[in-house]
Amino acid sequence: MNANLANKIHPKRLNQLNYYETVLDYIQAICDKAGVLPCELDAAAFDFEDLGLGNGTFRSTTDSGFANPHGQITIRNTGTPGTDHNQYVYQVACSGCGHVYGANGSDIFERKCPNCQGGRTGLVL
Numbered sequence: 001m002n003a004n005l006a007n008k009i010h011p012k013r014l015n016q017l018n019y020y021e022t023v024l025d026y027i028q029a030i031c032d033k034a035g036v037l038p039c040e041l042d043a044a045a046f047d048f049e050d051l052g053l054g055n056g057t058f059r060s061t062t063d064s065g066f067a068n069p070h071g072q073i074t075i076r077n078t079g080t081p082g083t084d085h086n087q088y089v090y091q092v093a094c095s096g097c098g099h100v101y102g103a104n105g106s107d108i109f110e111r112k113c114p115n116c117q118g119g120r121t122g123l124v125l
């Protein structure tokens with residue numbers, strides 16, 4: 001995205017709520033103008049990364065923007081202690097249906113959407 005947009009997005013700052021919401025507003029405005037849904041842009045951006053065309057910014061499952069094989073995307077660390085040992089609750093979004101829920105950091109890599117993929121009920125955000 002940073003290669004193609006006028007405003008640069010800093011992935012490391014996306015775990016700050018104010019910054020995340022600012023970026024979200026920006027992306028939604030762009031999508032609105034382009035006539036695509038934000039989740040479509042998201043899917044295209046991750047296909048781009050998967051093809052090795054991006055800069056490989058997202059490496060860890062707990063990095064904002066990470067997408068697991070089920071299309072579950074890490075949004076941010078909520079800072080709330082999770083239900084697993086030494087874990088935090090991460091806000092995760094489903095790229096399929098847009099459902100947003102909480103998951104332990106250790107579960108993100110294999111998480112399925114509770115709403116459309118029969119995954120476990122999400123943690124409280």
Ligand SMILES: [Zn+2]
Binds near residue numbers: 098
């Ligand atoms: Zn879903």
